[in-house]
Amino acid sequence: MDKERKKGHSPLSPEEIEKEKRQSRRFRRMGLITIGAVLFLIWVGSMVRALDAGMGCPDWPTCFGQVVPPTDVSQLPENYKEIYADRGYADHDFDPFKTWTEYVNRLTGTTIGLLIFLTLIFAWPYRKKDPSVWWLTVAAFILVGFNGWLGSVVVSSNLHPAMITTHMLMSWILVAVLIVAVTSSQRHLVSIEPSTVKSLKPVLYLAIFLTLVQVVLGTQVREQVDQIAAAAADYYQRDGWIAQIGSILKFHILNALLVVSVNIWLAFKTLQACQKPRVKMVANGLIIVVGLTFLLGLALYMFNLPHLLQPLHLLMASILFSLQVFLYAAIYYSNKPSPYQWHSEEG
Amino acid sequence: MVKQAVRTFRWQRIHWMLAFLFAFPWMTLAITGAGLGFSDEIDRALNPDLRNVPPKYGQPPLALNQLVQAVEQQLSPQKLLAIYPARTPFDTTRVDYLAKGKRGNRDIRGNKQQVKQAFFNPVTGQFKGERNWQDALPIWLANWHVYLSQGQWIHWVLLVSCLGLGSMVFTGWLMVRRRLRDGSHLSVHAQVGVGLSFVWMAMVLSAVWVGFFQMGEVGFSARSEMSLLNASKGYDLNQPGLSHAELLRLPLPLPNEVKMEKGQANICPESQQIVRIRALPRGEGIELLCQPNADYGVWSQTRWRVKPLEGQKFQLERLPQNERWTWALHSGTGLGLFGRILWVWGSLALLYMVWSGYRIWRER
Numbered sequence: 006m007d008k009e010r011k012k013g014h015s016p017l018s019p020e021e022i023e024k025e026k027r028q029s030r031r032f033r034r035m036g037l038i039t040i041g042a043v044l045f046l047i048w049v050g051s052m053v054r055a056l057d058a059g060m061g062c063p064d065w066p067t068c069f070g071q072v073v074p075p076t077d078v079s080q081l082p083e084n085y086k087e088i089y090a091d092r093g094y095a096d097h098d099f100d101p102f103k104t105w106t107e108y109v110n111r112l113t114g115t116t117i118g119l120l121i122f123l124t125l126i127f128a129w130p131y132r133k134k135d136p137s138v139w140w141l142t143v144a145a146f147i148l149v150g151f152n153g154w155l156g157s158v159v160v161s162s163n164l165h166p167a168m169i170t171t172h173m174l175m176s177w178i179l180v181a182v183l184i185v186a187v188t189s190s191q192r193h194l195v196s197i198e199p200s201t202v203k204s205l206k207p208v209l210y211l212a213i214f215l216t217l218v219q220v221v222l223g224t225q226v227r228e229q230v231d232q233i234a235a236a237a238a239d240y241y242q243r244d245g246w247i248a249q250i251g252s253i254l255k256f257h258i259l260n261a262l263l264v265v266s267v268n269i270w271l272a273f274k275t276l277q278a279c280q281k282p283r284v285k286m287v288a289n290g291l292i293i294v295v296g297l298t299f300l301l302g303l304a305l306y307m308f309n310l311p312h313l314l315q316p317l318h319l320l321m322a323s324i325l326f327s328l329q330v331f332l333y334a335a336i337y338y339s340n341k342p343s344p345y346q347w348h349s350e351e352g
Numbered sequence: 353m354v355k356q357a358v359r360t361f362r363w364q365r366i367h368w369m370l371a372f373l374f375a376f377p378w379m380t381l382a383i384t385g386a387g388l389g390f391s392d393e394i395d396r397a398l399n400p401d402l403r404n405v406p407p408k409y410g411q412p413p414l415a416l417n418q419l420v421q422a423v424e425q426q427l428s429p430q431k432l433l434a435i436y437p438a439r440t441p442f443d444t445t446r447v448d449y450l451a452k453g454k455r456g457n458r459d460i461r462g463n464k465q466q467v468k469q470a471f472f473n474p475v476t477g478q479f480k481g482e483r484n485w486q487d488a489l490p491i492w493l494a495n496w497h498v499y500l501s502q503g504q505w506i507h508w509v510l511l512v513s514c515l516g517l518g519s520m521v522f523t524g525w526l527m528v529r530r531r532l533r534d535g536s537h538l539s540v541h542a543q544v545g546v547g548l549s550f551v552w553m554a555m556v557l558s559a560v561w562v563g564f565f566q567m568g569e570v571g572f573s574a575r576s577e578m579s580l581l582n583a584s585k586g587y588d589l590n591q592p593g594l595s596h597a598e599l600l601r602l603p604l605p606l607p608n609e610v611k612m613e614k615g616q617a618n619i620c621p622e623s624q625q626i627v628r629i630r631a632l633p634r635g636e637g638i639e640l641l642c643q644p645n646a647d648y649g650v651w652s653q654t655r656w657r658v659k660p661l662e663g664q665k666f667q668l669e670r671l672p673q674n675e676r677w678t679w680a681l682h683s684g685t686g687l688g689l690f691g692r693i694l695w696v697w698g699s700l701a702l703l704y705m706v707w708s709g710y711r712i713w714r715e716r
Binding site for chain 2: 060091092093096155161166168171174217221224225232234235236237240
C-alpha cells in the first residue's frame with residue numbers, strides 16, 4: 006500500500022502532498038541556482054582565456070603547488086621558471102593577476118561541485134516516483150566530475166584549442182541535462198497544449214539544429230583565433246587577425262543570420278500559442294538573447310575581436326541554447342503524464 | 353493484400369536475422385569507431401606531456417634542417433620513417449622511427465625491431481618523450497576497429513558486417529515506409545533509425561570502398577597512418593628510412609617556400625601545409641604530403657616526390673593526389689567538427705539500436 010502511494014497510484018494525505026511540494030520547490034531552486042552557476046562558470050572560464058590567464062596556475066588541482074596561490078613572486082621558489090618551464094614559464098614572469106583570475110575560475114568550479122552535490126541530495130526523493138529526474142541529476146553530477154577532470158586536462162595540455170572546445174561542449178551538455186532534469190520535475194508549470202506542441206516542434210528542432218551548427222562553427226573560429234594569437238607577438242594587438250581567419254568565419258556569419266531569423270520566428274510562435282507565464286518569459290528572453298548574441302558577434306567582427314567581448318558572446322550563446330533546451334523539455338514533457346497528483350491541480 | 357503482408361513479414365524477418373548475425377561486430381565497430389572519432393583529443397588528454405607544448409608567442413617553428421639536427425642528436429643512428437610537423441603552435445612534432453625492441457617484427461637481417469613515436473618541441477627542438485607505436489590510442493583503437501586485434505580474416509568479417517548494416521538500413525526503410533502508408537505510429541527505434549540512416553549509409557559505403565580499394569593507402573588522418581596498421585603483415589621494416597643527409601639537403605625552409613620547377617607557386621597549395629614527410633619505398637625519394645591545417649573538411653591531399661640529385665639539385669614530381677573523400681565520409685570530418693560529432697553520435701546510436709531492437713523482438 007505504501008509503495009502504491011509513493012508511486013502515486015493512491016491518493017495522498019494533504020500533509021504528504023505539502024511535503025512533495027516542498028521537495029519540488031527545493032529541487033527547483035537548487036537546480037536553477039546550479040544552472041545559473043554553470044552559466045557563470047562558462048563566462049568565467051571564457052574570461053580566463055580572454056585575459057590570457059589560463060596558465061596563471063601551471064598545475065592542477067594546486068596552483069604553483071599551493072592550495073591558496075601566491076600573491077607575490079617572493080612566495081615562489083627561486084627556480085620556479087625552471088620547474089614550470091614545460092607550462093610556458095620558461096620565458097614568462099609570474100603575474101598575480103593572471104594567477105588569481107585562474108584561481109577564481111577554479112573556486113567557481115569547486116562551488117559548482119558543492120551545488121551539484123546539493124542538487125543530487127534534493128533529487129533523492131524523486132528516485133522512485135519520477136526516476137528520470139533522479140537519473141538526469143546523477144548524470145549531471147557525473148558530468149561535473151568529468152568536466153572538472155577535463156579542466157585539469159586543459160591545463161596540462163597548455164590550453165590546446167581542441168581541448169578547450171571539448172571542455173566547453175561538455176559544459177553545454179551539463180547545462181542541457183540539468184535543464185531537462187529541472188523541467189521534468191516542474192512539468193506542471195511549463196506544460197504546453199498538445200495542439201501548440203505540434204506547430205512549435207518543427208521550428209524548435211530547426212532552431213536547435215542551426216544553433217548547434219553555429220556553436221560548432223564558433224568553436225572552430227575560436228580555435229583559429231587561438232592559433233593566430235599563439236603565433237602573434239602581442240596578444241592584445243589584434244589588427245589583421247580577422248583577415249587571417251579562414252572561410253569558416255564566413256559560414257559562421259551567414260549561419261548567424263539564419264539562427265537569428267529562426268529563433269525570432271520560434272519566439273513569436275511560442276508567444277502566440279502559449280499562455281503559461283514562464284514559457285512566455287522564455288520566449289521573450291529568446292528574442293533578447295539571440296539579438297544580443299548577434300550584436301556581440303557583429304562587434305567582434307567590426308572591432309578586431311576585442312578580447313572582453315568574446316566571453317559575453319559565448320555567455321549569450323550559452324543562454325540561448327539553455328532557453329531552447331528548456332522549450333524542448335517543456336514540449337517533451339507536455340505529452341507525458343505526471344506521476345504527481347497535485348501537478349494537475351496546480352497546472 | 354496477402355502478398356503485401358507476406359512481403360512485409362519477410363523484410364522484418366531479414367531485418368531480425370541480420371541483427372542477430374551481426375550485432376556483435378556492429379557493437380565493436382560502434383564503440384571503437386566512436387572512440388576513433390575523438391581519439392586525437394583523448395590521446396592528447398591522456399598524454400599531455402607528449403602531445404602538447406606551451407605556445408611561444410611570436411616565435412616560428414624550427415626550420416626542417418634545424419629540426420632534423422635535433423632529431424638526429426636524440427635518435428641517431430635509428431632509421432627514421434616519417435616526420436609529422438606540428439600543425440599548430442600547441443602541438444609537438446612527431447617522428448616515427450625503428451628501434452630495437454623485445455616485441456615487434458623482424459627486419460631482413462632477423463633483428464627484432466619496433467616502430468616508435470618520438471615527440472619534439474617544434475620551436476626549441478627539445479625531446480619530449482617517446483612511446484611504442486602500438487601503445488598510441490588511435491593506433492590501438494584502429495587496430496580493434498579494423499581487425500578486432502586479430503588479423504586480416506577479421507577485416508573481411510567486419511567488411512561483410514558493414515554490408516549487413518547497409519542491408520539492415522535498407523530493410524528498416526522498407527518497414528518504415530510500410531508503417532507510414534498504414535498511418536501507424538513510428539517507434540523511437542524507427543525514428544532514430546530513419547534519422548541516422550544517412551550517417552550509417554555514408555559510413556558503410558565508405559568503409560566498403562576503403563576496405564576493398566584503399567586499405568593501406570590512406571588513414572583517418574595523416575597522423576593515424578593506417579598504412580602502418582596492417583597488423584597481419586606487420587610493418588615493412590625493410591623499406592628505406594628517411595636519410596638524414598637527404599633531409600638536410602631538402603630545399604629549405606619548408607613548408608611553404610619550396611618552389612615548383614615551373615612558375616613560383618608553393619609546393620603546397622595556399623592554406624595548406626606539409627603534414628607528413630616520409631621515405632618512399634625502393635629509394636624513390638621523399639614524399640611530402642600537404643593538406644589544410646586540420647583534419648576537418650579534407651577531401652584530398654596533395655602529394656609531392658622530392659628526389660635529391662647531385663649537389664643542391666632536386667627533382668620535384670607531383671604524385672597522384674590522395675583521394676580522401678572516403679575518409680571524409682567515413683569519419684564525418686568532411687563536414688567539419690559538426691560532422692565528427694554527428695558521426696560519433698551515429699556510432700553510439702548503433703548500440704541503442706541493437707538494444708532497443710532486441711527489446712522489440714522480445715515483445716513480439
